[in-house]
Amino acid sequence: MITIVELAKLAGVSDATVSLVLSGKERGRVGDVKRKKILELARAHGYRTNFAAKALAEGRTYRIAVCTLGKLIQHAIIGEFSLYVRLGLAVETLRAEGYAIEIAQIDANQTSERIAQELCQEAVDGFVFLSWPLSVLEKPLLCLKEKGLPAVASGTRFPSGDFTWTDMDHRQVFIHATRQLLREGRKRVFLIDTVIPRCPPSTIEGFAEGLAAPSPRWLSKRILRPEVLSPECIRRSTRDFVRRSAPVEAIVLSDNYYAQAVLDALKSMRIRIGTGCRVIGYGDRIFAEQCSPQLSHYSLGLEEQVRFGIHALLMQIEQPQTYTPRRLDMTPTYVQLDT
Amino acid sequence: MITIVELAKLAGVSDATVSLVLSGKERGRVGDVKRKKILELARAHGYRTNFAAKALAEGRTYRIAVCTLGKLIQHAIIGEFSLYVRLGLAVETLRAEGYAIEIAQIDANQTSERIAQELCQEAVDGFVFLSWPLSVLEKPLLCLKEKGLPAVASGTRFPSGDFTWTDMDHRQVFIHATRQLLREGRKRVFLIDTVIPRCPPSTIEGFAEGLAAPSPRWLSKRILRPEVLSPECIRRSTRDFVRRSAPVEAIVLSDNYYAQAVLDALKSMRIRIGTGCRVIGYGDRIFAEQCSPQLSHYSLGLEEQVRFGIHALLMQIEQPQTYTPRRLDMTPTYVQLDT
């Protein structure tokens, strides 16, 4: 591993000059010839930053805590796979920026206060929170903010503008989906909830608002919530529901994960999916693409969310004084596939 | 954050002494009074090691690359959840030792050579490979070994003793399971394979050996491999299979993941699980415990594997000269639950 000092010797300049050039902080105070020479030498010798030294000099750690609520595996059990997508994207982005990570799997059986306390001990430059519920995350974030520790939440929506967060506007998604279907002339639109233990209220709210639901009673007839979330049970209850509610012109799914079961039910009833009955999902693209036929859906926009979040975090780390909380409140993005 | 220098001032000794005491390397060359005083002061002021400084001084990075083959989310799709368990355990253990991690999600569509090349670029103290297939991992590990870079594989079995790895002895598990059932007086033992795309040959081998299978033809009658791996399909084909093969005194599952479907099939046939027909699974405990009734199974021993692996890695990092490859070739561990 070649160092800045060695590069400086080779280039016949001082270490400081090399440091400035390589970190892009020269702001025109290094000659063009020297600059090019230094960059060329660095490239040729495969120079790589020594982050331990950089960290020590800057008083940082170049470590980021990526925090999940509960152990990683628990998210598989409740079918919340978007966590893994978020995690994968986050660590990828951070790695590209030279940051190492610490994955903190926070025990969910603690008070918010204890979590906050525990986090403040961490020797890291910043915190990323993946898919935390608002109620649990509020205190810890406030605590970190008070200590001036940079943090972002990905997959949590805060009512106030005090924190940095990214989330898809859940309610808008369902408003958007139903309105779109109405515009297509499909009046008899239904919702099937396939979330454990059940979808958030905002899903129902959006669905109701999009359809301009006249009454809770009317609304309840438009929603199916299978008793058990197994493909078979979903299939069976979907069949019953569709038969009972005929004609079913469109179905909106609260989540992509069990979509195949719904599609299978329709197929078994000889309903032409996409034309006879439109089906629109919501969630991870990967599960939509696995369906047969592939599921048209609203995307979670995870790439955009995570990229925005990490970028905001780095801003906050590098320019703490000028930083103000920012959020990415994503608007619905529709992905048309087969259904 | 208090530093060693400040502690030294407070204790009225030199920094070197404090460093020795705190790192436990004094080997009796620091007086008892001073030692206790230093430790007490450190505790009182909440001293925490500055890993950037430590790394710089020791010429290390205090970073470990945790490598997966393919993106994290892809393992959810093929139902290989043990990866998340391994990952969770590994990062937890490393964190406790002060190491930060880099999660390298290696693109599976590359040659082994390119992967090896890519890995050697990493500026880390060591490598952990989670659940890699032997064929892909061999070259990279060899390459790292040649460069003297510490590495361990968790969930890969190497025929030679050249590398450090941990794995459950897969074949022995199925020998053990079938023999156990035979000893219980259950002669008609069957295997149901619920792995995508299919279980490894060692499973079949172990199963055959345990039963002392007289011929491949005979063996084939004892194995069910459902066409499609959906709960419904597994349920249906299990029913057919069990009816056709009556009496079925015991069933061994290649993996816990779809166990519930098999149990449901038996339940629907009014077969008394555990007494009438014993069912034994293999894999993640978490899926066994979720079953109803809870699935008796052979455990993967992930905690032990990961702990052993990380420990070996740290040994290798700290004493590279005396280190020789070690492996944990785990023997079957049976977990008796309801079935």
Place this chain on the structure above:
DNA sequence: TTGTAAGCGTTATCAT
């Protein structure tokens, strides 16, 4: 525009 030098916190090598 460029170079010098101090410092970041820790470890390790010497003297004492």
Place this chain on the structure above:
DNA sequence: ATGATAACGCTTACAA
């Protein structure tokens, strides 16, 4: 047994 002191690689304020 203990204490100076010199690295480790990089950043940055300041001097030239």
